[in-house]
Amino acid sequence: MLTPQQVAQYHDEGYMVLQSFLSRDAVGAILSDIEDLTATATVAHHDSSRLEMEPNQQPEGKKVRRLYEPCSHYPRFRALSESKDLLDVIEQLIGPNLYFHLSKVNMKPAVLGSAVDWHQDLTYYPLTNTDSVTVLFYLEDADASNGCLQVIPRAQNRVMDHTAQEFFQGRVTETVDASQAVFLEAKAGSAILMHCLTPHSSAPNLSPHPRTTLIMAYRAADAFPIHLSGRTEAQEAHVRLVRGQALTVARFSLSSFPIPRFPHNTKSLYELQEMSRKGLAARP
Numbered sequence: 001m002l003t004p005q006q007v008a009q010y011h012d013e014g015y016m017v018l019q020s021f022l023s024r025d026a027v028g029a030i031l032s033d034i035e036d037l038t039a040t041a042t043v044a045h046h047d048s049s050r051l052e053m054e055p056n057q058q059p060e061g062k063k064v065r066r067l068y069e070p071c072s073h074y075p076r077f078r079a080l081s082e083s084k085d086l087l088d089v090i091e092q093l094i095g096p097n098l099y100f101h102l103s104k105v106n107m108k109p110a111v112l113g114s115a116v117d118w119h120q121d122l123t124y125y126p127l128t129n130t131d132s133v134t135v136l137f138y139l140e141d142a143d144a145s146n147g148c149l150q151v152i153p154r155a156q157n158r159v160m161d162h163t164a165q166e167f168f169q170g171r172v173t174e175t176v177d178a179s180q181a182v183f184l185e186a187k188a189g190s191a192i193l194m195h196c197l198t199p200h201s202s203a204p205n206l207s208p209h210p211r212t213t214l215i216m217a218y219r220a221a222d223a224f225p226i227h228l229s230g231r232t233e234a235q236e237a238h239v240r241l242v243r244g245q246a247l248t249v250a251r252f253s254l255s256s257f258p259i260p261r262f263p264h265n266t267k268s269l270y271e272l273q274e275m276s277r278k279g280l281a282a283r284p
Contacts, residue, residue: 113205
């Protein structure tokens with residue numbers, strides 16, 4: 001269980017780090033599953049519905065940068081997403097009625113790992129309130145050299161601009177004061193709890209050490225999706241009640257919220273941000 005000081009830090013600063021949340025054996029078992037799931041994937045031959053490859057590789061390249069929805073497809077990941085210890089922590093932050101929202105594994109292979117630009121999670125999938133928390137499990141030691149998570153503390157109280165020419169860019173387009181950023185360095189097995197509006201990013205991994213992160217998101221049962229034509233159904237496909245009861249009344253905590261207008265049907269945050277950097281995401 002979290003201490004009152006830890007709960008206060010989450011609400012005040014928009015994040016919190018729990019050292020050694022997962023045991024060494026648990027981390028090893030998850031990494032073994034990831035290795036099995038990606039063993040045969042190449043740029044030329046892979047299941048694009050389940051994983052995404054790093055760009056800038058030859059057709060036989062085997063570096064994977066993301067697994068999609070592991071907590072829906074694979075038993076060990078699902079069991080962790082519904083574990084009592086984890087849900088006890090989430091309940092302390094956003095209440096007793098909880099939906100599992102989404103999951104992914106982000107991999108930053110040694111030397112090749114992609115960058116992620118500054119963004120706020122909730123801008124991708126607007127909800128009626130901000131009681132949504134992202135949990136990031138480091139599966140390898142992470143520091144600034146291999147692209148650990150960076151956050152801007154105490155910046156979770158407003159929605160930052162993610163648009164260019166009215167199109168959603170998947171990244172913050174206003175000036176970000178990176179001098180305020182905090183590198184969340186931690187050992188394998190550590191968990192980071194992050195508010196859905198906490199600005200965060202990660203640098204490319206140019207080091208010889210990989211950095212793999214299992215990411216899960218949860219939301220309060222009265223946080224309902226704001227409908228996005230052609231997207232909400234897909235985004236909600238993996239949502240499930242994991243604690244308490246389903247609710248039928250939406251709670252609104254914001255007087256307004258920008259609705260993302262996606263320029264293209266991109267597969268992932270990576271693709272949209274890459275297009276934005278090239279100036280290709282400001283037109284349909």
